[in-house]
Amino acid sequence: MFGLILEMFTYPFMVRALCMGVLVAVCSALLGVTLVLKRYSMIGDGLSHVGFGALAIATAMNAAPLAVAIPVVIAAAFLLLRLTENSKIKGDAAVALISTGALAIGVMVVSMTTGMNTDVYNYLFGSILSMSHGDVVLTGTVSAVILVMFVFFYNRIFAVTFDETFARATGLNAKLYNTVIAVLTALIIVVGMRMMGSLLISSLVVFPAVTSMRTCITFRSVMICSAVVSTICLVTGLVISYLYAAPTGASIVLCNIAAFITFAAVQKGRECLQSSEKSL
Amino acid sequence: MSLISCEDLAFAYDGVTVLRHLDFKVEQGDYLCILGENGAGKSTLMKGLLGLKKPSAGTVSFGEELRAKEIGYLPQQTPVQKDFPASVREVVLSGCLSGMGMRPFYAKAEKDRADRNMQALEITDLKDRCYRDLSGGQQQRVLLARALCATKKVILLDEPVAGLDPLVTINMYRLIERINKEMGITVIMVSHDMQAATKYASHILHLGEDRQLFFGTCEDYRHTAAYHSFMDGEKAVHIWKKAAGKEKKPRAASPEPEEKGEKEKKEVQQ
Numbered sequence: 001m002f003g004l005i006l007e008m009f010t011y012p013f014m015v016r017a018l019c020m021g022v023l024v025a026v027c028s029a030l031l032g033v034t035l036v037l038k039r040y041s042m043i044g045d046g047l048s049h050v051g052f053g054a055l056a057i058a059t060a061m062n063a064a065p066l067a068v069a070i071p072v073v074i075a076a077a078f079l080l081l082r083l084t085e086n087s088k089i090k091g092d093a094a095v096a097l098i099s100t101g102a103l104a105i106g107v108m109v110v111s112m113t114t115g116m117n118t119d120v121y122n123y124l125f126g127s128i129l130s131m132s133h134g135d136v137v138l139t140g141t142v143s144a145v146i147l148v149m150f151v152f153f154y155n156r157i158f159a160v161t162f163d164e165t166f167a168r169a170t171g172l173n174a175k176l177y178n179t180v181i182a183v184l185t186a187l188i189i190v191v192g193m194r195m196m197g198s199l200l201i202s203s204l205v206v207f208p209a210v211t212s213m214r215t216c217i218t219f220r221s222v223m224i225c226s227a228v229v230s231t232i233c234l235v236t237g238l239v240i241s242y243l244y245a246a247p248t249g250a251s252i253v254l255c256n257i258a259a260f261i262t263f264a265a266v267q268k269g270r271e272c273l274q275s276s277e278k279s280l
Numbered sequence: 281m282s283l284i285s286c287e288d289l290a291f292a293y294d295g296v297t298v299l300r301h302l303d304f305k306v307e308q309g310d311y312l313c314i315l316g317e318n319g320a321g322k323s324t325l326m327k328g329l330l331g332l333k334k335p336s337a338g339t340v341s342f343g344e345e346l347r348a349k350e351i352g353y354l355p356q357q358t359p360v361q362k363d364f365p366a367s368v369r370e371v372v373l374s375g376c377l378s379g380m381g382m383r384p385f386y387a388k389a390e391k392d393r394a395d396r397n398m399q400a401l402e403i404t405d406l407k408d409r410c411y412r413d414l415s416g417g418q419q420q421r422v423l424l425a426r427a428l429c430a431t432k433k434v435i436l437l438d439e440p441v442a443g444l445d446p447l448v449t450i451n452m453y454r455l456i457e458r459i460n461k462e463m464g465i466t467v468i469m470v471s472h473d474m475q476a477a478t479k480y481a482s483h484i485l486h487l488g489e490d491r492q493l494f495f496g497t498c499e500d501y502r503h504t505a506a507y508h509s510f511m512d513g514e515k516a517v518h519i520w521k522k523a524a525g526k527e528k529k530p531r532a533a534s535p536e537p538e539e540k541g542e543k544e545k546k547e548v549q550q
């Protein structure tokens with residue numbers, strides 16, 4: 001089996017998938033922590049469905065998929081952020097409307113034009129074979145921006161995530177941070193969609209954050225733990241999908257579920273230990 | 281010039297005015313308590329002072345020695361924070377950001393400042409604990425330490441004792457008193473608690489339905505109908521009648537003092 005794994009990385013497309021996958025995994029995990037804590041995780045889900053709609057329309061028009069998807073998804077990010085911030089018009093319901101609406105439009109466009117072919121299947125469930133050189137460059141750029149931002153603005157991102165009102169009162173431009181985070185989420189979702197598929201990409205945003213929140217007690221450790229867990233799950237998922245010819249996106253999500261269950265069990269175990277210590 | 285002065289200040293949401301004709305001044309070292317019922321606009325006024333909400337009329341002006349971003353703030357608790365994974369130290373340190381300009385990382389000065397404030401509020405031994413695992417009173421002290429990191433002069437507290445049990449509440453009031461007396465920090469506090477307000481504060485601002493019922497020193501406040509309608513219904517009526525006889529139109533308290541007095545009394549007893 002070890003030989004098989006070594007052999008796996010002699011294929012250039014596998015190495016490319018691994019590099020891109022790790023970058024996407026780390027970035028989406030970092031963004032995921034703030035999104036989950038700010039109760040914005042539905043935005044990630046909504047954006048990926050909008051992404052599918054945009055890709056379907058791009059295919060129908062014979063346009064470059066990313067050239068259409070990126071601006072559309074960024075516009076959707078602005079819209080969803082506005083809706084979620086404004087609690088008056090039931091933010092979560094509005095996100096659900098947009099997300100299912102975009103999916104329906106995508107499905108309709110597909111069935112009226114090309115029909116359910118491999119391309120469309122790949123948009124929905126992802127494929128590591130569909131990634132081009134351009135995708136690699138884009139992923140690298142977006143990830144670099146996200147990583148630099150998280151290093152240099154880490155303390156400010158913490159402040160805005162923990163307490164937006166206080167952050168604004170002490171002079172931070174919280175709206176700007178929210179917008180930048182939404183736009184970067186949009187970008188990472190579009191590039192990650194190629195590999196994970198639009199139906200599964202948002203799990204990369206939500207799972208690592210929720211998993212590490214089971215056991216970590218500082219913000220910094222949640223951030224680091226999310227990135228590490230996400231990377232390990234991605235690599236494991238990739239290997240599993242190679243060994244057993246399983247779908248990549250689904251394998252990665254299953255690894256994330258396993259990680260979540262493990263962390264939740266550790267948390268439960270600790271709680272039991274603590275309460276039994278107390279009762280002694 | 282006063283530290284903070286408000287002239288004919290008004291606030292509105294979507295065109296509906298919730299507060300109007302506010303006139304008051306805060307001097308260095310004051311302990312101002314803002315009283316009023318739920319929905320009177322206390323939090324709105326706090327946000328106005330912080331520059332988070334634009335007044336629909338009037339002005340807020342600061343003395344030369346104070347800039348708007350140098351105010352420490354303890355917000356009304358939001359549900360988001362209740363299960364937040366962050367250490368006490370991380371939360372307190374985040375108060376120091378306001379004085380850092382564009383510098384991305386905390387320097388020794390900020391860390392010392394956070395340590396000092398944690399010491400002052402007796403939470404040093406909690407510093408590596410997780411914020412979500414603390415009791416309500418401990419969480420409030422952490423947020424108070426954070427607010428102290430953000431200021432050297434003024435601190436705004438929005439219902440700092442809401443939801444705390446009586447013993448913890450008294451402790452909290454003592455801490456706030458020490459912040460005011462020993463550190464010389466001006467305190468502006470929103471509260472429901474008339475008794476504590478008149479005990480600790482130097483000045484009172486009482487907000488009614490949509491306007492200011494009283495502003496002045498705590499001493500003067502004890503002689504107004506607004507105060508007695510909270511504390512003692514009958515005495516309020518007495519003062520009311522006297523005031524009505526003298527100047528026809530009393531400047532304080534609500535239209536039906538008798539009814540209101542009874543109602544308030546019941547609430548106080550509960």
Ligand SMILES: Nc1ncnc2c1ncn2[C@@H]1O[C@H](COP(=O)(O)OP(=O)(O)O)[C@@H](O)[C@H]1O
Binds near residue numbers: 316318
């Ligand atoms: N974001 C908002 N949008 C619209 N109305 C608001 C908003 N926040 C507060 N209000 C209204 O303003 C009034 C004052 O609210 P608030 O300042 O929170 O009162 P308090 O803190 O004294 O309980 C209330 O009637 C409330 O309904």
Ligand SMILES: [Mg+2]
Binds near residue numbers: 322323324356
């Ligand atoms: Mg309030």
